[in-house]
Amino acid sequence: MSTIDSTAPKIVDPKSTSSNPTTSASMQVPDASGRFGDFGGRYVPETLTRALEELVEEYQKARKDPDFQAELDELLHRFVGRPSPLYHAKRLSGLLGGAQIWLKREDLNHTGAHKINNTLGQALLTLRMKKTRVIAETGAGQHGVASATACAHFGLPCVVYMGAEDVRRQKPNVFSMRLMGAEVRPVESGSKTLRDAVNEAMRDWMSSVEHTHYIIGSVIGPHPFPQMVRDFQSVIGKECREQCLTSLGRLPDAIVACVGGGSNAAGMFYPFVQDTSVRLIGVEAGGRGQQSGEHASPLTYGSPGVLHGSYSYVMQDNDGQTSDVHSISAGLDYPGVGPEHSYWKDTKRVEYTSCRDDEAIESFDLLARNEGILTALETCHALAKAAQIAKTMTRDQHLVICLSGRGDKDAAELARLRGQEW
Amino acid sequence: MTAIDELFQRLKGSGKKAFMPFITAGDPNMAFTSKVLQRLEALGCSMAEVGFPYSDPIADGPVIQASYTRALGNKLKLQQIFDQIQSDRSERKMPLVAMVSYAIIHRQGQEGFIQAAKQAGFSGVIVPDLLVEESQTMSQLCRKHDFNLIQLVTPTTPRERALRIAEASSGFLYFVSVTGITGERTELPADLVDRVGWIKERTNLPICIGFGISKPEHVKLLAPVCDGLIVGSAIVRCLEKAGESQEQALASAEQLIASLLAALEPAKG
Numbered sequence: 001m002s003t004i005d006s007t008a009p010k011i012v013d014p015k016s017t018s019s020n021p022t023t024s025a026s027m028q029v030p031d032a033s034g035r036f037g038d039f040g041g042r043y044v045p046e047t048l049t050r051a052l053e054e055l056v057e058e059y060q061k062a063r064k065d066p067d068f069q070a071e072l073d074e075l076l077h078r079f080v081g082r083p084s085p086l087y088h089a090k091r092l093s094g095l096l097g098g099a100q101i102w103l104k105r106e107d108l109n110h111t112g113a114h115k116i117n118n119t120l121g122q123a124l125l126t127l128r129m130k131k132t133r134v135i136a137e138t139g140a141g142q143h144g145v146a147s148a149t150a151c152a153h154f155g156l157p158c159v160v161y162m163g164a165e166d167v168r169r170q171k172p173n174v175f176s177m178r179l180m181g182a183e184v185r186p187v188e189s190g191s192k193t194l195r196d197a198v199n200e201a202m203r204d205w206m207s208s209v210e211h212t213h214y215i216i217g218s219v220i221g222p223h224p225f226p227q228m229v230r231d232f233q234s235v236i237g238k239e240c241r242e243q244c245l246t247s248l249g250r251l252p253d254a255i256v257a258c259v260g261g262g263s264n265a266a267g268m269f270y271p272f273v274q275d276t277s278v279r280l281i282g283v284e285a286g287g288r289g290q291q292s293g294e295h296a297s298p299l300t301y302g303s304p305g306v307l308h309g310s311y312s313y314v315m316q317d318n319d320g321q322t323s324d325v326h327s328i329s330a331g332l333d334y335p336g337v338g339p340e341h342s343y344w345k346d347t348k349r350v351e352y353t354s355c356r357d358d359e360a361i362e363s364f365d366l367l368a369r370n371e372g373i374l375t376a377l378e379t380c381h382a383l384a385k386a387a388q389i390a391k392t393m394t395r396d397q398h399l400v401i402c403l404s405g406r407g408d409k410d411a412a413e414l415a416r417l418r419g420q421e422w
Numbered sequence: 423m424t425a426i427d428e429l430f431q432r433l434k435g436s437g438k439k440a441f442m443p444f445i446t447a448g449d450p451n452m453a454f455t456s457k458v459l460q461r462l463e464a465l466g467c468s469m470a471e472v473g474f475p476y477s478d479p480i481a482d483g484p485v486i487q488a489s490y491t492r493a494l495g496n497k498l499k500l501q502q503i504f505d506q507i508q509s510d511r512s513e514r515k516m517p518l519v520a521m522v523s524y525a526i527i528h529r530q531g532q533e534g535f536i537q538a539a540k541q542a543g544f545s546g547v548i549v550p551d552l553l554v555e556e557s558q559t560m561s562q563l564c565r566k567h568d569f570n571l572i573q574l575v576t577p578t579t580p581r582e583r584a585l586r587i588a589e590a591s592s593g594f595l596y597f598v599s600v601t602g603i604t605g606e607r608t609e610l611p612a613d614l615v616d617r618v619g620w621i622k623e624r625t626n627l628p629i630c631i632g633f634g635i636s637k638p639e640h641v642k643l644l645a646p647v648c649d650g651l652i653v654g655s656a657i658v659r660c661l662e663k664a665g666e667s668q669e670q671a672l673a674s675a676e677q678l679i680a681s682l683l684a685a686l687e688p689a690k691g
């Protein structure tokens with residue numbers, strides 16, 4: 001147990017003040033062509049251009065329309081249950097003996113993850129564009145469930161593409177989607193994971209684009225998706241910032257979030273971009289090791305390239321072919337990452353690191369045993385790193401973890417990974 | 423002036439149309455690709471489009487996608503494509519155009535890619551995921567190296583935009599017949615002929631139609647309104663069994679191509 005007295009005088013953490021000179025990341029991104037610095041843009045077949053332009057137009061109109069905001073806010077409040085609590089994990093904080101740990105409880109949202117913040121916004125846009133069908137990709141199944149939910153709510157038909165390997169390891173979510181009337185199409189090509197699901201969804205969209213909207217589930221894809229998904233997810237960071245000011249009387253010292261495509265992290269970080277006293281830390285899937293093919297950490301080990309319609313860090317070979325990646329977590333098992341994260345990496349506004357499979361699996365117990373919370377395997381990556389970072393901080397400092405999703409969906413897979421009976 | 427520009431000038435003089443098969447490089451290996459290209463030329467194809475296998479093609483249907491997977495599964499590298507195309511160069515008169523995803527080009531650097539492709543013997547490139555807005559640098563570099571950048575117009579492209587794309591394109595304009603991915607279709611859109619005709623009246627650039635074309639009827643219908651036809655999936659499907667028997671695969675592709683070329687004949691007028 002910690003011996004540090006909570007009434008000890010406040011120590012100024014050198015990392016949390018002005019020792020970070022290269023913070024030049026702007027919140028005024030992307031530009032009109034969808035660029036976050038060099039990153040982003042739009043690398044898609046001409047067939048999709050008109051739909052993307054239409055989406056830009058409709059989204060810009062909706063942003064300025066108080067009725068749209070009011071409708072979305074109402075849904076987020078009464079249907080999703082927002083605002084999500086900022087919870088002080090006192091037992092865990094005491095146990096680790098470092099910073100005070102706060103959990104931004106996106107796992108308490110309806111459907112159990114942050115993904116619903118985005119799907120409701122995009123479903124509303126689907127209706128405004130008078131499109132009559134929705135498609136989505138999913139890895140962990142959380143975005144698929146959130147899409148199926150939004151579609152059931154609005155009466156839209158929904159098709160979800162999901163890698164066959166992910167169908168296996170995230171079965172509970174496959175059932176949920178089907179219960180809500182969505183059609184889940186397993187994808188057998190490539191590595192049968194999230195990247196292949198995105199490919200299939202894009203191909204569907206190539207043929208159906210005139211009447212179908214593709215609800216992309218993260219801050220990836222061609223402009224305007226990275227911006228639009230970030231904006232819909234920014235409700236996380238906005239609420240969190242206010243809750244910190246209310247509960248702590250100040251901003252937190254550090255915020256940690258896991259990064260798959262990067263939507264929960266982008267939504268959490270974006271409202272804090274200009275608060276340079278706040279350390280922002282994104283955690284990628286470190287898998288089994290640093291060699292290519294063993295992890296899914298493009299920001300940590302990859303290089304800039306093109307995948308799924310935008311220019312960003314990606315795992316690729318010398319010919320520009322996308323490399324295979326690995327993670328125990330279906331939602332992080334993706335070779336690319338949103339372009340704004342690449343921008344934040346290069347401007348050094350956000351620190352990116354990665355967390356191995358075994359560290360993530362182990363950290364599941366931290367919240368389960370000490371706080372009574374089952375955490376999604378994706379989120380466990382943030383949790384494991386946050387626990388390490390918290391130990392290097394003092395008891396009067398505050399660290400927020402974006403608790404992006406609940407762990408029920410992973411119970412069976414976790415048992416399998418640990419060689420236990422299910 | 424590239425070999426593609428010269429080809430269309432020649433065809434125009436004689437009132438003929440181009441016939442352009444698409445094949446996947448390295449399916450199942452480059453030696454076979456080299457053999458196929460020789461046979462295509464011997465059959466009387468005006469030109470050939472060589473698809474560079476890519477791991478995540480968005481515009482391609484199951485047939486071409488599977489061919490990419492086979493080629494990459496056999497560890498095909500970019501350099502092997504260039505080496506083989508270059509070593510056959512002296513025996514080949516038929517121009518070649520490369521079909522390459524932007525991820526591959528970006529990795530080599532735009533100018534580096536253009537130089538390597540040109541040196542190997544390609545006359546131009548189609549980049550299916552490089553939109554006209556993103557293509558300025560590539561377009562300038564292609565002009566600098568006398569290399570064609572062939573851009574695409576699709577059924578969802580608004581008319582004004584189609585004209586802008588035609589202006590930015592060189593060699594020819596690739597008119598995508600359907601809203602969708604590559605793959606054989608039994609029927610082509612009813613308004614296709616009219617839409618091609620509309621652009622034809624407004625540009626001097628040759629127009630070639632591709633996606634979905636697989637039958638002599640398609641060829642007969644479309645040849646009169648355009649300058650060339652591109653046939654991909656139907657041919658790639660014939661060639662997909664090459665791993666088992668190269669001769670059988672080639673024979674079935676030849677049979678298909680001969681029937682399509684015969685359908686093109688009357689339009690040669």
Ligand SMILES: Cc1ncc(COP(=O)(O)O)c(C=O)c1O
Nearest residue numbers: 142260261262263264331404405
């Ligand atoms: C709970 C949870 N967290 C995180 C992620 C990763 O996605 P992103 O990086 O877009 O937040 C997922 C994706 O499925 C998820 O389900």
